[in-house]
Structure formats: C-alpha cells, structure tokens
Amino acid sequence: MKFMKLGTKSDSFYTKQSTRTLTSDIPSDIVIQINETTFLLHKDALLPKCGLLQRLCDESIDSESVNMELHDIPGGKEAFEIYSKFCYGISIEISARNFIPSYSASKFLIMNDFVAKGNFEGKLEVFFNSFILESWKDSIATLWTTITLPEWFENLGIVRKCIDSIIEKILVPSHEVNWSFTYSRPGYIKKQHHQVPKDWWTEDVSGLDIDIFRCLIMIIQSTYVHPPQLIGEALHVYACRWLPDIRKLNKSSDISASQIEESKVKNRKILETIVSMIPIDKGSVLVGFLFRLLGISIHLNVSSFVKTELIRRAS
Secondary structure: OOEEEEOOEOOOEEEEOOEEEEOOOOOOOEEEEEOOEEEEEOHHHHHHHOHHHHHHHHHOOOOOOEEEEOOOOOOHHHHHHHHHHHHHOEOEEEEOOOHHHHHHHHHHOOOOOOOOOOOHHHHHHHHHHHHHOOOHHHHHHHHHHHHHOHHHHHHHOHHHHHHHHHHHHHOOOHHHOOOOOOOOOOOOOHHHOOOOOOOOOHHHHOOOOHHHHHHHHHHHHHHOOOOHHHHHHHHHHHHHHHOOOHHHOOOOOOOOHHHHHHHHHHHHHHHHHHHHHOOOOOOOOOHHHHHHHHHHHHHHOOOHHHHHHHHHHHO
C-alpha cells in the first residue's frame, strides 16, 4: 500500500484524561471540543491553514482564548488530530486507509490553497489522483472506508473516481495485468502459473459494500467485455464471502435476537441483490450455486418473487 509522508517533527501529542494536547512551552490559546475529547492547541499553528477556524475565531468575543465545538467534523477526533499534526509540521502518513477521513476533514475545515499555499487539501488531492487511483488495491481499500462517511464520499465524487479506476483495470485483458491481486483458489499457486486467471479480480472486489459491488457489476455487464460466466463467478465469490453457510444457519448461537434479525436484514439485501444481477444467459452460474441461494433464501424469508426466480433459473 502506497503512502504519503508529510511533516518532519516527532510526535509530541499526549493524552491526559480526555484531553489531547502536545508538549510545548507556549500556553494553549484555543480549545476544540469534539464529542468527549478536548484539544488544547495554539492559534498560531492552526489558523494560518484553516479557513473555518479563522472564521470562527473572528466571530469569537474573546480574542485571547477561544473555545469552540466541532462535533460534526467528518472522521471525528482522529481526522482532526491528523489535521492538527499537519499544521504543527509533525510527521504523518496518509494512505488509502485514512485518506477518506483526512480529505473529508480538510474540506470541512476549508484547508485549500486559497487559505494557504501548499495546503492540506491540495496535497491530498495530488496523492489521490497520482497514487491511489493508479493502484488496484489502494482504490479498493479506499472504497472499503467509504461506508463510515457515505454522505461525504458521494458529494466529493471519490466513490465514482475509484469505481472508474477499478473498472478500467478489470476490463484490461488478463495477459496485460501486471499488478498485485488476491487469488486464493484451492490448488492455485501463483509461482507455478505464468498466466493471470481471467477471474483474477473477483476476490478483491468481493470485499466491497454490496451497493458499490452492484454498481461495479452493472457497469462491467454493460460493456459486454467479459462473458456471462465470468460475471456469474464474481457473484459466486461475493456470495461465498458474505452469505451464511446453510449448514450452520440452524445451529444455536450466543448472539441476541436483535443481532440475528439485523444479520438477516443485511443478508437478505445481499442475496436479493445478487439474484437480481445473475446474467440471463443459460449456464452463467452453476445449478448448485442457485440451489444454495434458494436454501438460504428460505431461511432469510426473502420475497416469493426471488424464490420463484431461483427455482426457474435452476430448472
């Protein structure tokens, strides 16, 4: 996984009870409250790069010490601390795992180049466009984090760009694939295979949220580049990863009734979505897979339409 390192100073932040501050001879003159955590920091470090804090400080009656609440910041206290360390010049690493909360926070805090040249938002955008989108696994890892802040991701267009990057690579002929991917099929040993398998991409994308996965599959189907059997294999891999084993469904469990129902609702959505995407072409999926889905559908109490469709496809 690629990363971008910013800042050179050692980390001097520390926690005292529910307060985060840093070692300094200069008294704190700005107090930031984010839910249960209080940050004691310095205006001279934060304000030059943050348009939002500049505005809030201008509106403050007390010019000496400022108290403010930022409970709505995307990414919460973790994202705010990354921003703070950037302002202090403390070393931070940005990767696909923390890009989304960091970028969303930079937009929320108004950290663009109009506020300060070479600001946080611009550096993050360069990293995203030049490294994350160029990497198969980093694009997917970025999408893994989108479920925590969906409203920000959609508005910023990050999901769309990552999906486009992933699809572009999926549509590349398998003999041209030269990047790392996950493939753990039984009997497959990468060092012994010189050719990349045609379904090389199915395992990595199976980790995505069902709505994003559906978007990917629908776009891939619309291109007619990959045969229906390959689309069917992608659906099979996703189902194997997320849907419960029919043999374990009726076994006793320690989880509560509410947790069981929540799991059923989630699995029902996954199953119904997968069934809706099965290609109409005969033989696109194995009959055994259809019967497995049918067995799970009975346990999950899915709609009669879905059950009827599975029976029709299997007959």
